[in-house]
Amino acid sequence: MADSHEDIPMDAQEISLETPTAGVFRAPSIRRADVLAGKSYSHFSPIPSQISEDLGKEVVLGVDEAGRGPVLGPMVYGVFYLPVELQQTLLAETHHFDDSKVLTPEVRSSLMRKLCSRDTDLYAACGWATRLMSARDISANMLAPSTYNLNAQAMDATIALIKEVMAMGVNVKEIYIDTIGKPEVYQKKLELIWPTVRITVAKKADSLYPVVSAASVCAKVTRDAALEVGYEPYQKSAGNETVNDKSKEGGEVAWGSGYPSDARTVTWLKQNIDPVFGWGNECRFSWSTAKELLEGKTAQVKVDWPVDDDGNGDMRLTDFFTAKNEAGGDELVDWFGKRVTEEMEIF
Numbered sequence: 001m002a003d004s005h006e007d008i009p010m011d012a013q014e015i016s017l018e019t020p021t022a023g024v025f026r027a028p029s030i031r032r033a034d035v036l037a038g039k040s041y042s043h044f045s046p047i048p049s050q051i052s053e054d055l056g057k058e059v060v061l062g063v064d065e066a067g068r069g070p071v072l073g074p075m076v077y078g079v080f081y082l083p084v085e086l087q088q089t090l091l092a093e094t095h096h097f098d099d100s101k102v103l104t105p106e107v108r109s110s111l112m113r114k115l116c117s118r119d120t121d122l123y124a125a126c127g128w129a130t131r132l133m134s135a136r137d138i139s140a141n142m143l144a145p146s147t148y149n150l151n152a153q154a155m156d157a158t159i160a161l162i163k164e165v166m167a168m169g170v171n172v173k174e175i176y177i178d179t180i181g182k183p184e185v186y187q188k189k190l191e192l193i194w195p196t197v198r199i200t201v202a203k204k205a206d207s208l209y210p211v212v213s214a215a216s217v218c219a220k221v222t223r224d225a226a227l228e229v230g231y232e233p234y235q236k237s238a239g240n241e242t243v244n245d246k247s248k249e250g251g252e253v254a255w256g257s258g259y260p261s262d263a264r265t266v267t268w269l270k271q272n273i274d275p276v277f278g279w280g281n282e283c284r285f286s287w288s289t290a291k292e293l294l295e296g297k298t299a300q301v302k303v304d305w306p307v308d309d310d311g312n313g314d315m316r317l318t319d320f321f322t323a324k325n326e327a328g329g330d331e332l333v334d335w336f337g338k339r340v341t342e343e344m345e346i347f
Helices: 012-018 032-037 084-094 105-115 121-125 135-143 150-167 183-193 210-234 263-271 288-295 331-335
Strands: 041-044 059-066 075-083 127-133 172-178 198-202 235-238 241-244
Touching: 032 210, 041 150, 059 084, 059 150, 059 210, 075 084, 075 150, 075 210, 084 121, 084 210, 105 121, 105 210, 127 150, 127 210, 135 150, 150 172, 150 183, 172 183, 172 210, 183 198, 210 235, 263 288
Parallel strands: 059 172, 172 198
Antiparallel strands: 041 127, 059 075, 075 127, 235 241
């Protein structure tokens, strides 16, 4: 992960791999109502039978995220765990898990479906969890007076997921994490929390450790499905067929991958902007891409907010309205809060 949350340029192949396909598998980690409401939430799978039947069994756990840089959609953290001895054979050799960014959307969906199917070896041996951090909450935290930056939000999500898995009784002995910022700093912080656990924080951990690769798949498929759900309000029914308000290309949502480097994303943002309110819960308003469209030179509406020390401390909210009635007075001020001058009989 980069230290900054801002998007870095991606080539066409990278954008293609980051773009959800139509009909992406919707795992139990998708709560449609919460996604549409812009709520953040966590999901935990049941403890797999191979672990629940022997809670003393040593387990390896991996952590990765999906959607750190996009302007649209949530960032999702995934954790994945299984018996230590199965990491290489089950994940790498049998099911060929890899960094989600190098797997096609179809392969990612297929792996996630197997993980959620009761009759598979993955279901019997592997547990997983996700933390969906909504675009609304990410931006609200970053724009708050006491800034809660993306790195801090990500670290807290990681720690909370691991703590909850351990609280379920899982005997986690090894943890592998794709880094946030400097690996050594992050690792030391985690080692203070879990001094008896072997912890490895590394760059590109999702391509080095199969358990992190599996976590990246859980995170990515959950984000892809959340993007599809988030797009639903921008569709309308036409007979028995559902169509996009502007366009729907190749069976994919018209906003593409959600990354600022994606021309489809920027085009969609420009076509669907409300000049006052911007977009819905799917947009990260703290991202420079969104800020520029709302507040930059091309913005359709300009708003000047008074600063605290400009002598406007006694101004009323209605003083900012400019609507005038026919008599030349301020209609809103004249009406709002008008004193009652007539006596009223109380029954």
